[in-house]
Amino acid sequence: MKLCQRIKQKKSNLPSLSRPYLIAEVGVNHEGSLNLARRLIEEAQEGGADAVKFQTYKAASIASRDSPSYWDLSQEPTDSQYKLFKKYDKFWKAEFEALAVHCQRVGIEFLSTPFDLESARFLNDLMPVFKVSSSDLNNKPFIDVLCGFGKPIILSTGAAYLWEVEQSVGWVTSHGNPLALLHCILNYPTQDLNANLLMISGLAKKFPDYLIGYSDHTLPKDMKTLEVATLLGAQIIEKHFTHDKKLPGNDHYHAMDKDDIKRFHARLNILFQLLGNELRKPLPTELISRTNARRSLVAKKHIPAGKVIGINDITWKRPANGIDPREYDKIIGMKPIKDIAADTILKWDFLISCSSRNKK
Numbered sequence: 001m002k003l004c005q006r007i008k009q010k011k012s013n014l015p016s017l018s019r020p021y022l023i024a025e026v027g028v029n030h031e032g033s034l035n036l037a038r039r040l041i042e043e044a045q046e047g048g049a050d051a052v053k054f055q056t057y058k059a060a061s062i063a064s065r066d067s068p069s070y071w072d073l074s075q076e077p078t079d080s081q082y083k084l085f086k087k088y089d090k091f092w093k094a095e096f097e098a099l100a101v102h103c104q105r106v107g108i109e110f111l112s113t114p115f116d117l118e119s120a121r122f123l124n125d126l127m128p129v130f131k132v133s134s135s136d137l138n139n140k141p142f143i144d145v146l147c148g149f150g151k152p153i154i155l156s157t158g159a160a161y162l163w164e165v166e167q168s169v170g171w172v173t174s175h176g177n178p179l180a181l182l183h184c185i186l187n188y189p190t191q192d193l194n195a196n197l198l199m200i201s202g203l204a205k206k207f208p209d210y211l212i213g214y215s216d217h218t219l220p221k222d223m224k225t226l227e228v229a230t231l232l233g234a235q236i237i238e239k240h241f242t243h244d245k246k247l248p249g250n251d252h253y254h255a256m257d258k259d260d261i262k263r264f265h266a267r268l269n270i271l272f273q274l275l276g277n278e279l280r281k282p283l284p285t286e287l288i289s290r291t292n293a294r295r296s297l298v299a300k301k302h303i304p305a306g307k308v309i310g311i312n313d314i315t316w317k318r319p320a321n322g323i324d325p326r327e328y329d330k331i332i333g334m335k336p337i338k339d340i341a342a343d344t345i346l347k348w349d350f351l352i353s354c355s356s357r358n359k360k
Contacts, residue, residue: 004128007152024049024241028088045108047261057115059085093122100126134158147175158186184215189254200232220256223264296322303340
């Protein structure tokens with residue numbers, strides 16, 4: 001299912017647990033190279049991502065020159081947001097148009113998070129959904145502009161109080177846009193002990209009408225974090241994506257690669273095999289057990305023909321190829337039409353009700 005359709009669909013019509021829509025967040029891991037960006041698109045598709053997402057900005061419009069860092073400086077030594085963003089703000093309208101075309105050719109959805117009005121305007125022609133980053137959750141004028149395009153909104157909730165999320169949800173819903181909320185911890189990287197995945201459940205309870213997902217910044221390792229997020233009901237999962245996790249830079253070391261995506265899907269295959277179907281019914285493999293491990297009503301002792309059956313005449317034993325024990329109360333007071341030997345499994349054609357005999 002396409003992302004736009006998934007967000008527009010009523011949550012009540014979706015299964016309580018399903019495979020999430022996976023967004024490979026390239027961000028700026030293309031390092032300003034179109035060839036590398038195309039390679040990342042191809043590797044994300046090969047791994048099994050549903051969409052690939054970039055970030056669209058100009059350093060001058062996103063941060064002041066003295067904006068301090070908020071990432072791990074041992075991994076990314078650039079101490080100013082402006083300086084870091086300036087390294088990666090070379091892509092603009094023509095480049096993103098080319099990347100959107102390449103996504104279509106490869107067979108994966110194209111997304112990019114806009115960080116200013118100009119990029120939002122030209123990205124509107126290229127993608128079906130707008131993503132609002134956690135950093136813009138309180139940016140009402142920008143959210144109003146994005147909602148004005150009439151498309152579904154995905155809103156990350158990193159570093160926000162619940163009241164702030166409620167406020168932002170109100171801004172979006174006042175425009176009538178379909179909405180999805182992503183739990184997010186705004187640390188690069190996020191330590192496992194800070195992942196707080198139960199916030200996914202908390203958002204689902206607070207906002208029962210909207211899709212809830214997860215934007216992850218933990219180290220990929222075995223992708224267990226995303227598996228747990230799925231179990232908690234995350235319908236959309238977003239994680240940074242790279243072709244080489246050993247590269248220096250803010251978004252490479254905590255990103256997943258195509259092998260991590262494959263590993264995640266392999267774990268999901270096992271997980272959903274274990275989960276099966278929520279409808280309670282016997283499996284075909286249980287039918288022999290249903291018959292042989294359940295019980296039937298059985299003659300506890302010899303019951304002569306015509307004797308009114310009492311509670312001391314019958315018991316219940318395996319297998320279940322006779323009268324079901326749930327019929328016990330009906331059997332009491334009936335009469336056998338012939339002698340029944342002790343330990344005989346009772347069948348309906350052995351018995352007659354007293355009222356039937358009297359009528360005859």
